Amino acid sequence: MLKKITLLPIVNSILCILIIITCLSVFLTRGLGFYAARGSGNSMLPTIDSDSLLILEQKEPRVGDVVHVKNHAYNYVHRLVDIDGETIVTKGDNCENSELAMIDEVSGVLIFHMPFQVFLFISFVLISLEIAIAGIWSIRVFRGVLGRAPMAI
Numbered sequence: 001m002l003k004k005i006t007l008l009p010i011v012n013s014i015l016c017i018l019i020i021i022t023c024l025s026v027f028l029t030r031g032l033g034f035y036a037a038r039g040s041g042n043s044m045l046p047t048i049d050s051d052s053l054l055i056l057e058q059k060e061p062r063v064g065d066v067v068h069v070k071n072h073a074y075n076y077v078h079r080l081v082d083i084d085g086e087t088i089v090t091k092g093d094n095c096e097n098s099e100l101a102m103i104d105e106v107s108g109v110l111i112f113h114m115p116f117q118v119f120l121f122i123s124f125v126l127i128s129l130e131i132a133i134a135g136i137w138s139i140r141v142f143r144g145v146l147g148r149a150p151m152a153i
Contacts, residue, residue, distance in 0.1 A: 008137040015130040022126070033058045035108060037068060038116060039077055043092030048077065048110075053119040056108030061088070066110035069101045077110065 039052045044066070048054070054068070054077060061067045067080045069090060078090035078099060088106065091098040 006140070008133060008140065012130065012133045012137055015126060015133060019126055019130060022123070034111075037077075039113070041076075043095050044077060044079075045094040047079075047093045048113050049115045051116045052113045053116050054110055055112040057111045058108050061103075061106050061109050068107045068110070069099070069105050070107045071101070071105045074099075074101070074105075080106075 034055065034057050037054045037056060039048055039054045040050060042050050047066070056068050061080050061083075063080055063083060065080050066077060067088075067090060068077050069075070069088075076090075076092075076099070078092045078095070080088055081091050081098060082089040083103065086103050088101050088103050089098050090101060
């Protein structure tokens, strides 16, 4: 007799994998060359909103890239406008003045960004769906177990 295939375990597994991949890719993959940061301020408007989740890659920056510059005194994300040897010039899209930094102070290059509230909403929806599907699946399994005949000893 063939068993009826239910989609709940499949959807549940897919959502679990999506949540795990999201968490790992955003928060734990610095060793793989990616990391997340939360940007604030208006220097990159309208390109990047003032409160955004930034996904950055640790790679060689090129002119035109949006870079994360971090040293003991500064921590900012601006567009790279010039490279002169070991010195770089950056400028926010919404700024009048440019900034000078050293090329080795570039922590990463922006590859993706979204408003932080959108990231929180998507995370909340994914986790809520996972909880709902896991709950439905658990109830079905529990009912299946209760509906079975007791085993003879």
